[in-house]
Amino acid sequence: MxxxxxxxxxxxxxxxxxxxxxxxxxxxxxxxxxxxxxxxxxxxxxxxxxxxxxxxxxxxxxxxxxxxxxxxxxxxxxxxxxxxxxxxxxxxxxxxxxxxxxxxxxxxxxxxMTGFTQEEAEALFQLLQRVRKNIEVDWDFVKKGNKREY
Missing domain, CATH: 1.10.10.10 (Winged helix-like DNA-binding domain superfamily/Winged helix DNA-binding domain)
Known part of the structure; x- marks a missing residue:
């Protein structure tokens, strides 16, 4: 990856x-x-x-x-x-x-966003929001004093 x-x-x-x-x-x-x-x-x-x-x-x-x-x-x-x-x-x-x-x-x-179509920019925005939401789960978990298991 x-x-x-x-x-x-x-x-x-x-x-x-x-x-x-x-x-x-x-x-x-x-x-x-x-x-x-x-x-x-x-x-x-x-x-x-x-x-x-x-x-x-x-x-x-x-x-x-x-x-x-x-x-x-x-x-x-x-x-x-x-x-x-x-x-x-x-x-x-x-x-x-x-x-x-x-x-x-x-x-x-x-x-x-130079060189991106409107559709590409929107898709990137949607994907980045998904990444942020995934990370927020761990952020909240660790912020509360917990440790992540790798």
């Missing part, structure tokens, strides 16, 4: 490296753009759901959220129904950075 996950990893790392360089102009550092985009697109999301969405542990998410808040990109507001939860929202600074981040994402998608 081909090393599919290596290819996916190389694609992800290349795009992440590009983004980290290009997003310096909007004052975002390593990986912060992922959080900012998801918070903008899901106003009021709580930290735990955001971490799950991005597939990182809570500590990693907490650090990134703390930095984004300190930089003025996002703000936390207490949930009126559950004071334990803090909802996350983009600030004016975060809102103004979003169009740039969205354009970059669309451009990277366009470059990645």
């Amino acid at each position: 081909r090393e599919i996950l290596r290819e996916i990893g190389m694609i992800a790392r290349a795009l992440d490296s590009i983004s980290n360089i290009e997003f310096k102009e909007v004052d975002l550092t390593k990986g912060q753009y992922l959080y900012l985009v998801r918070i903008f697109e899901n106003p009021g999301i709580i930290q735990e759901k955001l971490a799950e969405m991005i597939k990182v542990d809570r500590t990693t998410a907490a650090r990134a959220i703390q930095k984004l808040e300190a930089q003025g990109f996002i703000e936390k507001k207490y949930d009126e129904t559950n004071k334990k939860n803090k909802k996350l929202f983009t600030t004016e600074k975060g809102n103004s950075a979003y169009p740039f981040l969205k354009r970059e994402g669309e451009y990277s998608n366009q470059v990645a």
